[in-house]
Amino acid sequence: MSDSVPDELWLGRILPSLLVHEAVCVRATCRVKAALVTAALLVERIDGSLARHSLTGLIDIDRTAPLPFSYVLRAAYVLEQGSNEWPGMGRFIRLAAIYRLTPANGLPLVLSAQWLTAHLPSRTAFHQLPLAMAIYRLFSHLLTDEGTSLALQPADDGSYWIGNLWTFRVVPLGELPGGHPYAYGYKRTDPVIRSDRFLYLSFSAFLMHAVFLWWSDGEGVVGHRRVLEAHIGHGDCRYGRLLTDNITEDQGITVDYRRDRGDLNAADARDERNVIVSGFRPNETVASHLLVWNGRIDLFTTERRTADRPQPLSVRFQVSIGAVRRLLRPFGLERDVIDRGTVVG
Structure with a gap:
């Protein structure tokens, strides 16, 4: 027929x-x-x-x-x-390019015939890892940090490592205690990750945090620095909302993790969040993010200042401050952070 x-x-x-x-x-x-x-x-x-x-x-x-x-x-x-995982990796690649983790000849990252043939002899080979990790593995060997490869590598004990980071492992849903905040909405395609004292909501969050924590000060990364800090306090409900509420992509993307000293049952685990407000969208060349932690909100950016003190931050860092205002305004934190915070850069 x-x-x-x-x-x-x-x-x-x-x-x-x-x-x-x-x-x-x-x-x-x-x-x-x-x-x-x-x-x-x-x-x-x-x-x-x-x-x-x-x-x-x-x-x-x-x-x-x-x-x-x-x-x-x-x-x-x-x-x-990966209808959800590929777009997330695209956002990561844009940030990686700003932080000079991509090849010197720039983007795009090319999936070569030699690599795909050697590492993906079958569909089954691709699906040996959670989908987000399998996708990162496709291009991770093309990324470097100060000459160190950022390829995803397996360790002998079932964990993994990237570059000079601590080893990390996937935390299965069944391992999370009842009522654990990361059990709700658990994604097997982008699973919870354990790395030393940090517990990450997802592998994608682990990657983004690695950019800011470990890969942001390499050669050629000009001007990544903290420029503003504001002490809001744990008890402020506005701070709590910024730490836990869903944030739309037009405002930013969230990177959630907690410090629990390796104990999933820790009663005093501390939740932290990066909110990336710039650098992940097409054509953005400035990477800016807020670190929401320990009752504080700090602003980090790669933006070059366009003026010196005593000019206000909105003049010195126009892109970053504009993006931060759009994020903080609905939370009622705009003035307390931008206008009353401490300028440190």
Whole structure:
């Protein structure tokens, strides 16, 4: 029956509705329509995935002709995975570029045929890790911090390591005590991570925190510094809301973690949060984030000052302060942080 369906209908309606591995099954089992599933068709699928995940210009394939079918098949398959995880990795890549963790020749990061063939001999090989970690692994070998590779590496005890960081491991949902705040909304595709005294809400949060905590002071990273601090207090409900409320992407993205000294049952665990307000959107060149911790709110930025004291911060750091105001205004913290905080940079 499928043999009698016109090629135009296959190309226009049927093949676009199939997942990549389903389209390849057509190539393998339907002799008449096999010629329709080509490398060029898969490249179109790749371009569609890049656009859908906002990855155009961040991730790409090697487009040097001729393109082996097996290569574009692997690339098309992995880019089709992770409707939430790929966009998150795109935001990470934008920050990584600002902090000079990406190659000297810039973006996009190219998924090479050699690497995909060596490390992804099958679909099963890709799915050995939680999806967010599997996606990071695809390009992590292209990132460096002061010459040290940031490739995701397995350790002998079932944990992992990246660069010179402490080892870390996935915390399964069943390991979290009843009522633990990270059990609610647990994502197996982007799981809770344990690294020494830190517990991270997700692998994505772990990566973002690593940028600010460990990878922000390397060679070529000009001007990453704390410029403002404000002591608000643990008991202030506005501080509590900023620490725990959902924040929309137009305001910023959150990086949640807690210091529990390695004890999931710790009664005195301290929650902290980074709120990234700039540097993760397309065309942004300044990375700015608030550190919400221990009753304080601190502003860090890579923005170069455009004026010196006694000019106000809104003049000296226009991009950062504008983004912070938009975030803090709904919480009623704008004046207490920006206008009454202590300028330190």
